[in-house]
Amino acid sequence: MDRLREKVRNLLKDGKVAGYLGYIVKEGHPLPHLFTPERPEEVDQAIVAPGDARYPLDKVLQELAKGYPDATFAIQVRGCDERGLNELYKWGQLDPEKVVLVGVACPQDQADYCECAGPWPSVIDSGDKCAPVLKSLRVERIDALAGEAAFQEWMAAFSKCIKCYGCRNVCPMCFCKECALEHPDLMSTGKIPPDSIFQLVRAIHMAGRCIDCGLCEENCPADIPLRVLYKKGNALVKDLFDYDTGSLSTGLSPWKFVGDESTMETKPM
Amino acid sequence: MAEKEFQPKIIGFFCNWCTYAGADLAGVSRLQYPPNIRVIRVMCSGTVSPHHVLRAFQKGADGVLVGGCHIGDCHYIKGNFMTIKRMTFLQDLLKFTGFEAGRLHLEWISAAEGPKFAQVVREFTEKIKKLGPSRLKIAPKAA
Numbered sequence: 001m002d003r004l005r006e007k008v009r010n011l012l013k014d015g016k017v018a019g020y021l022g023y024i025v026k027e028g029h030p031l032p033h034l035f036t037p038e039r040p041e042e043v044d045q046a047i048v049a050p051g052d053a054r055y056p057l058d059k060v061l062q063e064l065a066k067g068y069p070d071a072t073f074a075i076q077v078r079g080c081d082e083r084g085l086n087e088l089y090k091w092g093q094l095d096p097e098k099v100v101l102v103g104v105a106c107p108q109d110q111a112d113y114c115e116c117a118g119p120w121p122s123v124i125d126s127g128d129k130c131a132p133v134l135k136s137l138r139v140e141r142i143d144a145l146a147g148e149a150a151f152q153e154w155m156a157a158f159s160k161c162i163k164c165y166g167c168r169n170v171c172p173m174c175f176c177k178e179c180a181l182e183h184p185d186l187m188s189t190g191k192i193p194p195d196s197i198f199q200l201v202r203a204i205h206m207a208g209r210c211i212d213c214g215l216c217e218e219n220c221p222a223d224i225p226l227r228v229l230y231k232k233g234n235a236l237v238k239d240l241f242d243y244d245t246g247s248l249s250t251g252l253s254p255w256k257f258v259g260d261e262s263t264m265e266t267k268p269m
Numbered sequence: 270m271a272e273k274e275f276q277p278k279i280i281g282f283f284c285n286w287c288t289y290a291g292a293d294l295a296g297v298s299r300l301q302y303p304p305n306i307r308v309i310r311v312m313c314s315g316t317v318s319p320h321h322v323l324r325a326f327q328k329g330a331d332g333v334l335v336g337g338c339h340i341g342d343c344h345y346i347k348g349n350f351m352t353i354k355r356m357t358f359l360q361d362l363l364k365f366t367g368f369e370a371g372r373l374h375l376e377w378i379s380a381a382e383g384p385k386f387a388q389v390v391r392e393f394t395e396k397i398k399k400l401g402p403s404r405l406k407i408a409p410k411a412a
Binding site: 142143145146147148149150151152153154180185186187188195196197200201203204207229232233236237240241254255258259260261262264265266267269 | 315319320323324326327340347348349350351353354356357358359360361362363364365366367368369370371374375376377389392393396404405
């Protein structure tokens with residue numbers, strides 16, 4: 001924690017950043033907070049957010065960047081947050097020159113809970129690297145079900161949806177101005193639970209974009225296992241197009257460009 | 270009264286330049302194929318979004334057939350590169366959620382392939398008849 005505070009203090013003192021987007025404890029609650037050079041004493045209360053009190057800081061940063069397009073901001077990132085930033089750079093939503101990372105490595109129990117394959121960012125200012133979890137047991141369980149059993153399980157989950165749009169609103173990667181989920185030609189309106197394709201449409205949008213922060217699932221009042229769906233979407237994108245979501249080294253998302261050649265073949269009937 | 274044979278509803282998204290012209294050729298050649306298919310003409314199969322396919326299933330389609338030009342023959346050069354990316358991904362995702370991935374089929378049919386068009390529609394209709402009504406249609410009543 002001291003290491004992190006020291007880094008933030010220096011960043012703010014040197015005037016390299018207009019602010020540091022991190023967490024503070026207010027009235028007993030860890031909450032996102034923008035630390036600024038004008039109030040350096042607040043940095044003494046800067047914390048690393050506990051695993052169960054995370055917020056979509058990437059999303060807040062997008063709003064900040066819109067309001068202050070010339071300013072550089074520092075931001076607290078976990079592995080997932082950094083993947084999110086990388087993906088947002090690729091989609092042209094943020095400028096990598098205007099972001100400074102303050103990295104937090106997740107503890108082992110958090111990585112196990114998330115089944116996270118990359119629980120630390122490229123810069124670590126707090127915590128230590130832990131063992132990544134490369135296989136998702138939750139996805140494997142559904143994979144093993146297949147057919148009718150999997151369908152029943154998903155439909156039972158989807159029918160709990162109250163269409164609060166919480167998954168979309170909390171998602172750091174959902175930056176569209178118009179949303180297919182609200183388009184009356186693509187989704188029935190005035191119906192609870194919504195069309196059973198509601199979650200599938202979101203899953204399609206999340207493929208190659210979801211950075212597996214898991215906020216959607218934590219946010220969902222109906223406890224729909226959204227994360228399993230999106231994890232599978234990303235696994236498919238990896239299998240089919242060899243695209244690592246949130247990595248800067250694998251180029252653009254397969255949905256963002258057409259490609260110079262196509263070697264894929266249609267599936268037999 | 271004997272129970273009527275199940276007649277599936279099949280939506281076809283056909284590209285204007287190849288598959289739709291192929292369907293035309295099948296028509297003028299007087300080739301017979303089942304009338305279960307409802308054709309929607311699109312300018313390029315690359316414009317068929319997974320939204321449209323999912324919406325078709327939601328609205329009660331038992332099968333969706335997407336037809337485009339062969340790779341390399343696309344009127345827009347590379348439109349169908351996107352089609353195959355999208356449809357392959359969607360088929361795999363549908364399979365994961367327990368929906369028969371075979372209800373969505375992608376086939377390249379050129380404007381000269383009238384007989385192939387009739388054959389594909391015959392086979393696809395036959396396959397959907399065997400699969401029976403879509404689970405998505407039955408699901409809301411069961412829930």
